[in-house]
Amino acid sequence: MLKTTIIGASGYTGAELALMVTKHPELTLSGLYVSANSVDAGKPISQLHGKLAGLVEMPVQPLVDVQKAASECDIVFLATAHEVSHDLAPVFLAQGCQVFDLSGAYRVKADDFYTTFYGFEHQHENWLDKAVYGLAEWNAKEIESAQLVAVPGCYPTASQLAIKPLLEAGLVDSTMWPVINATSGVSGAGRKASMTNSFCEVSLQPYGIFNHRHQPEIATHLGCDVIFTPHLGNFKRGILATITMKLNDGVTAEQVASAFATAYEGKPGVRVKGETIPRIQDVENTPFCDIGYKVQGQHIIVVSAIDNLLKGASSQAMQCLNIKNQFAQLTALV
Numbered sequence: 001m002l003k004t005t006i007i008g009a010s011g012y013t014g015a016e017l018a019l020m021v022t023k024h025p026e027l028t029l030s031g032l033y034v035s036a037n038s039v040d041a042g043k044p045i046s047q048l049h050g051k052l053a054g055l056v057e058m059p060v061q062p063l064v065d066v067q068k069a070a071s072e073c074d075i076v077f078l079a080t081a082h083e084v085s086h087d088l089a090p091v092f093l094a095q096g097c098q099v100f101d102l103s104g105a106y107r108v109k110a111d112d113f114y115t116t117f118y119g120f121e122h123q124h125e126n127w128l129d130k131a132v133y134g135l136a137e138w139n140a141k142e143i144e145s146a147q148l149v150a151v152p153g154c155y156p157t158a159s160q161l162a163i164k165p166l167l168e169a170g171l172v173d174s175t176m177w178p179v180i181n182a183t184s185g186v187s188g189a190g191r192k193a194s195m196t197n198s199f200c201e202v203s204l205q206p207y208g209i210f211n212h213r214h215q216p217e218i219a220t221h222l223g224c225d226v227i228f229t230p231h232l233g234n235f236k237r238g239i240l241a242t243i244t245m246k247l248n249d250g251v252t253a254e255q256v257a258s259a260f261a262t263a264y265e266g267k268p269g270v271r272v273k274g275e276t277i278p279r280i281q282d283v284e285n286t287p288f289c290d291i292g293y294k295v296q297g298q299h300i301i302v303v304s305a306i307d308n309l310l311k312g313a314s315s316q317a318m319q320c321l322n323i324k325n326q327f328a329q330l331t332a333l334v
Contacts, residue, residue, distance in 0.1 A: 002325070003030035005069060007088060008079035009060045010040040011191050013102055015049040016314035017077050018056045024318075024332035026325070029056070030073045033063040035084070070095040077317055078102060082118050089148060090124050098324060099148045100317045104213065106131035106150040108220050117213035133221055134320040135160060136329070137267045143323045151320060152221075154312025155182050155214045155230055158241040160222060161270060161289045162304040165263035166245065167224060171255060173246040173298070174224060182241035183231040185280075188308045202234045237309055238280035243302045253295040260291065268330050269311065269319055278305035287315035287333040 004021045008014045009032035021029045034040050041062040046052040048060070063069060070076070070092045078085040078101040085103035092099050104118060106128055114122040122128055132146035133139055135157065143149055152160070159180050166172045183204070189197035206229050215228040247256075257274065264270040270289045278290035283305045293302040306312050315333050322331050 001028040002026060002074045003028055003072065004075040005031040005033065005073040006077045006079060007033045007063060009045060010034045010038065010048050011079055012187050012309050013313040014079040015045060015052060016309055017079060017317065018045055019052060020314065020318045020332045022056050026327055029058060031069055032058050032060040033069060034060045036062040036064050038062065066091050070097060073097060075321065083120050086122065086124065090127055093127060093147060100151060100320055101148065102151045102313055102317055104153065106148060107133060107152065108217055110220060113216060117216065134316065135221065136316055136319040136323060137161065137264065137270055138164060140323050143320050146324065149320045151313065151317045153214050153217060154184065154188060154239055154306065154308040156218045157312050157316060158182060158239045158289065158304045158306045159218050159243065162241060162243050162291055162302040163222060165259045166256065167222060168263065169259035171247055171251045171259060173248050176246040178224065178226045179244045180226055180228045180241055181231065182239055183233040184239045184308050185233055185235045185237040187237045202232055204231060204233050206231045237307055238284055239306050239308045239312055240280050241304045245300050247298050247300055256293065256295055256300060277303050280305050283307050287311055287319065287330060
């Protein structure tokens with residue numbers, strides 16, 4: 001049994017991970033931690049997340065001795081703020097732990113990316129160079145040999161899974177950037193309350209226009225510029241991304257269908273629906289990305305739906321763990 005620790009366990013993704021680890025036949029939960037000054041420290045996780053009652057009763061502990069926590073586990077999930085993951089990951093890596101980081105701290109290798117989009121200067125270039133981007137359906141071979149996996153963001157996951165099959169098959173006219181309009185539920189803003197994510201204050205609206213940090217993450221890993229506009233919706237969980245692209249001259253609907261079928265054959269985390277357009281309610285509380293599309297002339301609209309807390313975060317992290325350790329990909333997820 002692989003001893004598995006979760007840092008940032010009191011948040012939404014941390015709670016999802018705690019349940020997955022408990023359900024996993026090859027893992028044992030070795031620790032749940034929060035920051036030393038967290039008001040959640042010392043409370044059973046089931047008190048913070050009622051759905052875990054009778055399933056996970058372990059208390060969340062303040063993380064005061066990082067070296068000790070690292071020495072007591074084989075695997076760690078970092079469901080922490082970007083700056084916190086940046087500092088913690090090297091400590092666990094030095095102890096030989098497998099690290100699955102759900103923050104953005106190790107996702108993008110580009111000059112000035114972290115100072116521009118995250119507000120801090122990256123101090124661990126060696127680990128940044130070694131980190132593997134954990135888009136599970138596309139980077140499985142790299143994940144198998146990685147010690148540090150940078151789990152993609154929720155918007156980048158929904159967007160890339162919809163776009164990559166067409167790009168890789170050479171079907172997209174690159175002179176017209178893919179246009180991504182994506183809407184997330186309020187749980188994407190985290191558990192801490194604010195006026196921005198208060199359910200009574202949320203009204204469907206775009207944000208981060210032309211300057212959202214996920215735009216360069218998407219563009220970097222696609223190898224293609226995109227226009228990305230995120231929206232906040234007045235619902236709890238899920239992401240729906242609607243993406244418009246121009247196809248190359250002569251591309252047929254049959255070629256599009258073949259590209260998606262080839263890309264995701266034998267990939268259980270993606271369900272290609274053809275011309276059936278996905279809905280958030282079909283993927284809520286599941287580890288799946290549903291993809292549907294419609295071709296008209298030289299244009300295609302692709303729609304993808306995920307649960308932002310699962311395929312957009314915790315279940316993708318667990319999927320990467322399963323790939324890394326040669327377990328069935330959806331172990332503990334379905």
